[in-house]
Each structure stands twice: as C-alpha cells, then as structure tokens.
Amino acid sequence: HLNLTASYTDPSALPRYRHHFRTIQVDWHQTGHLAALVEELPLTETRQTNEIELFNLKKLVLRSKAFFVEEYEMDAFVEVLSNCHNLTELDLPGDVLCHNADMVEYFLEKIEQLPNLQRLVLSDANVDAWVAHHLLKVCFKHPQLVDLQCDFTIADFRYPIMPTKDVCDPQFAILLKSLQDADNMRTDAAEPTGLRLKSLMLPLINGGYPQDFLFPFLRSHVPYLERLDMPCVHRDYDGRDLKDAILEGCPRLQHITANYFLGLGDGRCGINNVIRDCIPMGLRTFRGKCTCNDTNQGECQEVMQSLLDRHATTLEEFELWGCDHIRSIHLHSVLAKCRKLKSFRVTRHVQQGIAFQDALISSWICHDIQQLYLFFDRRFYLSPLCTVTHEAKVREGKEAYAQIGRLIKLEELGLGHIMGDFALEDLTLEAGWLGELAGLKELRHFHVLTDLWASMGQAEVEFMVTNWPKLEKISVDTHNDEYYVHAMLSKPHWQWLKEKWPGIVLTWNVL
Secondary structure, eight states: OEEEOOTTOOGGGHHHHGGGOSEEEEETTOHHHHHHHTOOOOOOSSOOSOOOOOTTOOEEEEEOOSSSOOHHHHHHHHHHHTTOTTOOEEEEEGGGGSSOHHHHHHHHHHHHTOTTOOEEEEEEEEEEHHHHHHHHHHHHHOSSOOEEEEEEEEEOSSSTTSOHHHHHHHHHHHHHHHHHHHHHHHHHTTOOOSOOOSEEEOOEETTOBOHHHHHHHHHHSOTTOOEEEEOOBOTTOOHHHHHHHHHHHOTTOOEEEEOOOOOOOSSOOHHHHHHHHOOTTOOOEEEEEOOOOGGGHHHHHHHHHHHHHHHTTTOOEEEEESOSOOOHHHHHHHHHHOTTOOEEEEOTTSOOOEEHHHHTSSOOOOTTOOEEEEEEEOGGGGSTTOOOOHHHHHHHHHHHHHHHHTOTTOSEEEEEEOTTOOOTTTTSSSSSOGGGGTTOTTOOEEEEOSGGGGGOOHHHHHHHHHHOTTOOEEEEEESSOHHHHHHHHTSHHHHHHHHHOTTOEEEEEEO
C-alpha cells in the first residue's frame, strides 16, 4: 500500500517497486509520481523486458486540491490507467470529466477496458450533461461494476440559456431505451436481465430527475440494488409512485441516503413512503440530508417516526445533517430502541441535540455501537419557563454522560453542544462529567466538536492516559481562530500528553 500525498516522496524509486503496489493514493499535484509509475527502466542482464504493467494494483485513489485537473496531469493519469488491468476500485475527482471531448472519450474507453473494475467514485465537479450521460451509459454496460458513486452535478455548458431539465430529459429517454434494448437481448439469450449494480449514487440534477426515466429504471433495471443515494425527482410527482417502483424493482434495498424533505407539504414525501412501506428485509443504514424550512417541518418528523416504527430492530447506521426540525426525543429514541446500532452521527449542521431530560427517559440499548457523534442541548435550562433546580440539572447531566459511558465498545466518540449553550465545563472532572466516560477502554478517537476542550487541564489529560489505553487521536473543533488554537494546544497539559504518548495525534479544525 502506498500513499503519495507527501511532497517529500522521491518518485525515482517508484518504477522499481510498482509491481508490488496493491493500493495507491496520490494527490493530483504530485504529477511526477503518476508519470514515474509508468516510467520505462533501462534494460539490464536481469531485466530483459520493459514490462510496465502494475500487475497487483487493485485500488487507485486520486485527490485533487485544485479547481481543475490540468491536461498534462490527465495525460499521466490515463497512462497509469492503461497499465492497471487488474484494478477493482477507482476513486477520482469529477474533474477528469471536464476536459476536451477527445480526452474524456479516451478516459471512458479506458474505463470500459478495465475488466475487473467493481467500484467507481467520481466527486466534486460540474459535469456537462452529454458527458454525464455518456459516463452512465458506459458504466451501465460494464459487466463487473457493482458500485457506482457519481457525487457530482450535471450542468449544461452547450445550451446555458436552456433549463438543465430540457437538455437532460431527452438524453435520459435515450439512456432508458438502451437499457431496455439490452434487457431484451438478454431475454432472447435466456440470460438474467438488469444491471449488476448493488450500490448507486446518480449525479445531482437541479430540479430533479424525470419520473419517466427514474421510476422505470428503479422498477426494471437494478434488481440487485442494496444501497441507494435517493435522487431528487421533478416536483410534479407523487411519492407513492416512487414507493411502488422501489417495492417492485429493488427487493434487496437496505441502505438509503436521502435528500428526503422535498417540501411538498401534502403527504407525498417520497422517502417517507419508501421507509414506511418498502424495505421488507428492514433498513440497515439511513443517512438523511436536507435543507429544512417551515413547510417541511412535519415531513422531517414523519420520516423519523416511520424509521423508528418500522426499522428499529434492523437499523445499524444512522447519520443526519442539515435539518433543524428533528426533535430531541427522536434522536434519543434511535439510541434507546435500535439495539443493533453500530454508528450514530449527528453533524453540527443539525440545529438540534439531545436534551438531558430526554436522555434520561430510558436506557440506550445499542451496546455494540462503535461510533457515536452527538450534541447535547441544554437550551431549555436558559428558558424563563424552566423550574429545574441546580441540583437536578447536575444529576441530569451526570446520568446523560453515564449513558455514553455504558457504551463500552465505542471506538470513536464525538461530543459537542448546541450553539448558545456554552457548557464549557462538561468535559472536566471537577465541574463536569468526564469521569462518567472512564469505562470506554476501546476508545481510539476522541473528537470534541465544540469548545468544550478549552476548559480541560492536567487532570483531564491524565484521566485520558489512565482510562483510555487505546486512544490514538484527539480532534478539537473551535469557533476561534487558529492562533487561539495554537496557544491553547501549547499549554503545559497538552505538551505533557504528547510527551507521555509520543504517538498521539492532535488535530484541530476552525469552524
């Protein structure tokens, strides 16, 4: 395995060892590394041929730190790709689709010529509509591809004054016709119909997909699909039609990522219909993302209630970001009802956390959970309506943190508080409840999501050394600037921790 992201890596040694590499990750700006991978070596008595194929390479990951991949970089990449015939996984910036037509065509030909390719990821770009459709056609024809992640946006650069919908819809009709023709040929040959895809993320289209393409596609062409990043549909659709298409055509679906709150406001929310009435095997993964407004507040809560009512016994992964209307009780209920839960992530973009009062309603039963990211919300205590005594607040905080401390298989823990609730002493020993987390002996990564870490001192870092023997990484987030972070992390107790544990990784992020 080789990571070529460091500028000090010497590319001259790469040709001699290229046959041994199984995984390569490289930044685009390390162009010399790409070229060196396929550089010809001089012939010697022991080297009679100049074979440059990377025989053992299975996974290639390229990261772009620029806004555009230069043509000379693209040339080096395509040359590498031409010599990786055993490649099974390819993770690329979507910029590879933003070059001249000949270069893009050549790249897509190389994709077709990778006989063992199983996973393709393309991300972070605006891609021309014609190129995007050509890519989908190539990928849908690939005999081995089972995982396709198109994390980019379809744009139209040829007819910029026309709505993207008007440009894309005819091309989707052509794409659907080609899929139908291919299935007809398979039927005539007595072969199984449908694509081999098990995981799919379609490109984003502003305005959504035409239902005349999406619903027949889901109903007839992806029978093996297990994971779906739910695409948006043109707003003139009925969510029940989406449900029927998935129910009929995707019997194995168990993992959903959903931009699910469409603001229809009339009970037609597509994802709620899917969660409530489809997925007979039970949903195992739910990732939700949305931009909420007052019109879809009810839909947010309907989706959460359907998730808990129908899939609490099977749910293993829960992730939520970008939603203001999820209630504290719903977040608590995921932890209290989903026994098989392995991962729970609520990001800072969700302006809701778990209130201490709700965290005490019942015990969290997800005892096998390994990853937990959550925010506590004590804004109720600041309300004039609050009659809770100081002693009661302390008891509630202690028990809320004790809920976490009982999840002894945790390997990754992220804790924070909602903006406006400046409970900076929560993660201290004397005034807070860090001591309730002493049982987390498997913890490897501790992520402090807000400025709670700023109140920690010598006692707290000694607590980590004593009670978290497997800790490898501490990440801290802050609303202050980087000078503040450097000053804080230069304090004696953090320096003591680095001396005590030389291998500990301390990272920070300015919000």
